[in-house]
Amino acid sequence: MNEAAPTLELFDDREYVYKKFLPKINHIKTDFPPINEWDIPSTIKDLSYLTHSDYRYYGKFPSVVAGQLLEQYKPPTSKHYVLDNFCGSGTTLVEAKLRGIDSYGLDISWLSMIASNVKANVISTSEVRTCLSDLISWFENNKELYTAPDDNFVQKWFSNEAARDLKVIQTFIFNLPSSDVKDFLLVAYIGIVRRVSKAYDGEVRPHINKDKKQREVISAFSKKVSDMCVDHDLFNQSVNKETKAEAVLGDNLNLPERFNDKHCHLVISHPPYLNSFNYAPVFSLEFYWGDVFEEQYSQGNKKVYKQEMKAHPANESITEKYFNHLKKCYEETYKIQEKGAYLAVVIGDCTRKGELIPVVDKTIEIVESIGYSLHELNYRTTHYGLGKYAYKHRADYHGAHEEKRDGIIVFKK
Numbered sequence: 001m002n003e004a005a006p007t008l009e010l011f012d013d014r015e016y017v018y019k020k021f022l023p024k025i026n027h028i029k030t031d032f033p034p035i036n037e038w039d040i041p042s043t044i045k046d047l048s049y050l051t052h053s054d055y056r057y058y059g060k061f062p063s064v065v066a067g068q069l070l071e072q073y074k075p076p077t078s079k080h081y082v083l084d085n086f087c088g089s090g091t092t093l094v095e096a097k098l099r100g101i102d103s104y105g106l107d108i109s110w111l112s113m114i115a116s117n118v119k120a121n122v123i124s125t126s127e128v129r130t131c132l133s134d135l136i137s138w139f140e141n142n143k144e145l146y147t148a149p150d151d152n153f154v155q156k157w158f159s160n161e162a163a164r165d166l167k168v169i170q171t172f173i174f175n176l177p178s179s180d181v182k183d184f185l186l187v188a189y190i191g192i193v194r195r196v197s198k199a200y201d202g203e204v205r206p207h208i209n210k211d212k213k214q215r216e217v218i219s220a221f222s223k224k225v226s227d228m229c230v231d232h233d234l235f236n237q238s239v240n241k242e243t244k245a246e247a248v249l250g251d252n253l254n255l256p257e258r259f260n261d262k263h264c265h266l267v268i269s270h271p272p273y274l275n276s277f278n279y280a281p282v283f284s285l286e287f288y289w290g291d292v293f294e295e296q297y298s299q300g301n302k303k304v305y306k307q308e309m310k311a312h313p314a315n316e317s318i319t320e321k322y323f324n325h326l327k328k329c330y331e332e333t334y335k336i337q338e339k340g341a342y343l344a345v346v347i348g349d350c351t352r353k354g355e356l357i358p359v360v361d362k363t364i365e366i367v368e369s370i371g372y373s374l375h376e377l378n379y380r381t382t383h384y385g386l387g388k389y390a391y392k393h394r395a396d397y398h399g400a401h402e403e404k405r406d407g408i409i410v411f412k413k
């Protein structure tokens with residue numbers, strides 16, 4: 001378990017790892033506002049360097065989308081920062097930290113908040129490894145005292161033994177005092193739930209895989225923690241500890257007072273895609289085991305969830321609310337930004353009953369009505385989204401006009 005930490009000498013130089021997979025940019029229109037195509041041919045594995053692989057988050061964007069935006073719109077002074085107001089699993093925060101840029105994230109989900117903070121911050125892996133050894137000893141000494149939760153959901157998705165073991169690990173982590181090591185272990189714990197369940201590993205929405213071989217929970221957990229430690233050892237050496245990366249729990253329709261300092265140079269914003277998928281069933285296994293932690297991490301403020309942006313199914317009412325949400329949340333970012341600052345919205349078109357909803361165009365119209373002006377329009381391709389696991393409704397730009405476009409729309413205040 002105490003493998004020697006690999007060193008950065010593995011990489012040609014410090015920048016190699018996060019600059020290697022940046023999009024290949026083709027200029028489609030060069031007069032103002034320019035239109036470009038960002039081609040991202042890399043695989044998910046390529047893009048999961050360093051701590052990006054800590055947490056498998058089904059709605060994340062390729063790390064290089066945030067990376068490319070940060071390359072192009074780097075804050076002018078050290079007082080300035082980047083804000084991701086739909087930060088999800090913290091992709092923007094990791095990319096900003098790697099470049100020495102201060103960043104903040106905001107998300108309505110406590111789990112997103114801790115996943116982002118774990119991924120984007122220097123955490124002592126020796127403390128994590130010590131705590132893991134304590135956990136394993138405690139697990140071995142106490143597991144017989146526990147039983148699997150007795151409900152239909154657990155019986156459907158987990159073997160008796162796996163459910164019992166998940167309960168034991170959950171109890172240990174739950175009783176730890178709050179610290180970044182606790183957060184680290186919790187992210188690893190949530191990260192193995194799907195793997196030790198009866199569901200297919202590779203699918204977005206869980207389905208029972210009758211042929212799945214049961215994995216021992218404690219060894220899956222211990223391996224996950226060890227793998228994360230290896231990535232964190234490299235990450236810790238790649239970044240400056242002093243660079244700020246902080247995700248907070250909150251609603252982007254009501255930005256916390258602290259951002260009202262006019263130092264937000266760039267907002268990177270990646271709302272759930274209209275009609276993409278319903279998050280609740282996708283994360284149901286993780287939330288089953290994660291729910292007891294919600295109170296600890298949201299300081300009892302469960303109400304914040306009520307403002308979660310709904311994006312599926314794209315019926316008339318949800319579509320209307322979706323665009324209203326976009327308008328309100330960019331009115332909020334407009335308030336906190338100074339003239340000359342940027343907003344980059346990563347968003348895609350979708351279809352409803354076979355008909356195109358031009359979300360990219362509609363977003364431009366909404367955001368311009370607030371006072372921002374269109375600065376640059378990029379369409380991206382993500383080849384990995386076209387395979388077996390692609391959604392029927394998903395946006396992806398592959399050249400022809402009638403296809404759904406996945407946009408990275410940059411505005412300037």
Ligand SMILES: C[S@@+](CC[C@H](N)C(=O)[O-])C[C@H]1O[C@@H](n2cnc3c(N)ncnc32)[C@H](O)[C@@H]1O
Nearest residue numbers: 060061086088089091107108251252270308309
């Ligand atoms: C598409 S994901 C962002 C993924 C992120 N770019 C990444 O790479 O991990 C959208 C996120 O928006 C969050 N969200 C939804 N409604 C929100 C709201 N009102 N305020 C803040 N975050 C919200 C969801 O919890 C989800 O994590």
